[in-house]
Amino acid sequence: MGTKDKGTVTTATGRVLNCKMNGFRAEKECFRRAHRLGTACECPGVRPVRSGTGFSMSLFMLCLLLLGTVSHAGANTVQPDPAASSLEPRNLQFSRISQREGLSQNSVNAIAQDRRGYIWIGTQEGLNRFDGNEMAVFEHDPFDADSLSSDWVWALLTDRGGDLWVGTDGGGLNRYDPEKNGFVRYQHEDGNPDSLGGNRVRAIIQDSGGSYWIGMDGSGVDRFDAKTGRFTHFRHDEADPASLPGDKVLALFEDADHTVWVGTNRGLARFDPERMAFDSYQHNASSEHSLSDDDVRAIYEDRQGRFWVGTANGGLNLMDRKRGTFRRFAHDPENPQSLGSNWVRSLLQDREGTLWVATDAGLNELRPETGGFVRYIHDPLDPVSISNNQVSTLFQDRGNVLWVGTFRGLNKWNYVSDAFTYLHIRNGAALASDGKVFTSLAEDDEEHVWVGSYGNGLLRVNTETGESENFRHEDTDDRSLSDDRIMSLFADHDGSLWVGTFGQGLNHLDPATGRFRYFRHEDQVAGSISSNAIT
Template identity: 35%
Template structure:
């Protein structure tokens, strides 16, 4: 049956504007909105691509999430099944109504490999699944209206494991939950309009634990903070738009900078990006720093990436790319210029990733751009109408790098592209 794909030593995982799993420490968090069409493409020069036969492909060509488990298997979540890849072939897991131990739903939204090695699968309408490798089946968790200790919603929109090992589940229209694995029960944190200390909204888009152990929850209507000492009581502190506060209520991107543990970066759906300073309890909106940047007011923040030089890269939907240099409080703005062949391929920036060589990969609405710091310009990689040198599709939902340097690119409708370390071509896996 082949062998597990070469395992990444020490790999653990979380994939997210979503966001998970098996990503090495140098990989930037890729965040983009699941409610928006994930449109991303790439350019002609540079990499070449090699395609494999369709019979080796996926169950479905829309790849929403990627993870790697301890055995070295790579897992790909699609809109029609979960796929396990062993380096040679795919094994497909689907929902079987006659089998209670099968996958609970075919539409996969989130994947997470926790530090205990468990693979968690969040679905669009079938709840949460945990894969059992010894039996090659799944234990599923569902919402039960008659059981307050069940999953609060079957629409799982976020997965996160904190430093203590606790699994947190964000749901759409059901609030926040944490799993008591010992009793297979859920402790739910729901929005109650009559209780000002409850979760600020019932639709969760992002979860993050800060350096002090406080949990931050981005929702459709504001940001909630669950302090480490208040987890049992479920008492939240809320942050809403206002002077010195959030720039927009819809929060979909959260990022913590290891070099500045007292700061939380917050990307919003329509209000740009702002920083929360724990010492002062205030937010600094980036519009106060530079009005023309992708991070300024009114922008839909889709991706954040900290490079190894300490710069923060900010992608915005239809507003291009910004590079923020903290030491100088300065922004550099990058946009598409049709008259310049080496400009950004599109102003629709959907994902960001820094590779081991320090190159910044930018997924856009018209191509996959690669930024070269030495030359201060971009090269492109995109679909070439069936030419094997091009990507399989211009619509990419996920970019994931192995610690070994292998690069995976998941597209919306034309399968997976894989570039081995040191290679100049991609292998393409399709349904």
């Protein structure tokens, strides 16, 4: 059943909002409702514009329909149709944080946020705490038992109680103690079966029961009871098919049904707590519905209940957990809309519903309505592009900032910047020249945007075509703009425009004629405007 509002938009049967009318306001209302309802928006005649980075994009980003259909290149490998319309990228403008900004090392392996709002960044040479301005670095000190146990940080977790846990390569597990600004260490001890199984910690999660799971490189996975301080070990046993399939554990995840999943170098495993055993899923060359590759690097369940598995050589998998089958998303060098690389290191669905994929060929965004991916890659000529194409980890903080760790630095993108539309203004070079300041904006009922500047007059921009017209002061024309130093604008309901200037009073523009009428202060005239500075 559809909803209507002033005849502008209506919902169609299914999960798509459709505009009944063309135009700026209809599209804006459609986008607003689609965002609220979690659907897509389809508008006739959505206008393409040019972004500040040179990419063509629609005036409003369409909401992504995560339950959309996909086309198939093979029986079970999902590939978008390369002949379909191109996928428009978002306006992603990254801020970069590297050693120049105080980061201890540029290879970023893990990112987390603590209860006080600090962003923690794990690198190959130290743990970093970022407060938004300054970086504090924590490193191993062999003479300080409270220091970080190893400089190489692989994994970070902020648990439900607010404690920060740190997994290191060779130093075991650490818990940060804010009172002493140091760390409590949990390490493997020879001869102590209750200690950590190994010191090369690659993944950490906390399950719904409060237990911690620690994945290790070469030592399987441990379940840790913080109350007793005991670790329960799960290792691979060649003689037991219900054991862990491999001891190199690089990914851990608990799904909505409270099932713990383990990603190893020899397949995916699901833990059965009643049997204290595992069900394994591995690549089978004779089955196109099997896992694409056994080297599992990322596991993720999105809010739609879809279960994703990223691998080191086989791309991305979408698992049907009831059937135990997989659909594959793979890189195709002939298809620019395919997954950028078959090496997937991290997965994240943001709060807007977008699924992001960290690959060896940049940051990828899934567009589920086509089954295609948009790639965001490093451009050495663009300082706001991602800093490196080898993306290692993804995180979204409580302020909705997307953090992207790479082999060459940390990147952050504020979602607010994507809400802005960048108009490519034709014939508008004069207004933007000489470093003049833009002071004011107004939109009229004819879908024009008016731009005021300090020193270069007034610009009228047609948002449909990008065509512009410049209004300037002319000494020989007493009906031209009185002053090129514009301080304020107001679009009246009758279609006219009021223009406040720095020193030559108020102007009233009749857009039909392009002529101005002046209102100035006159000392000898009662009732004249009080000042010629209209701000």
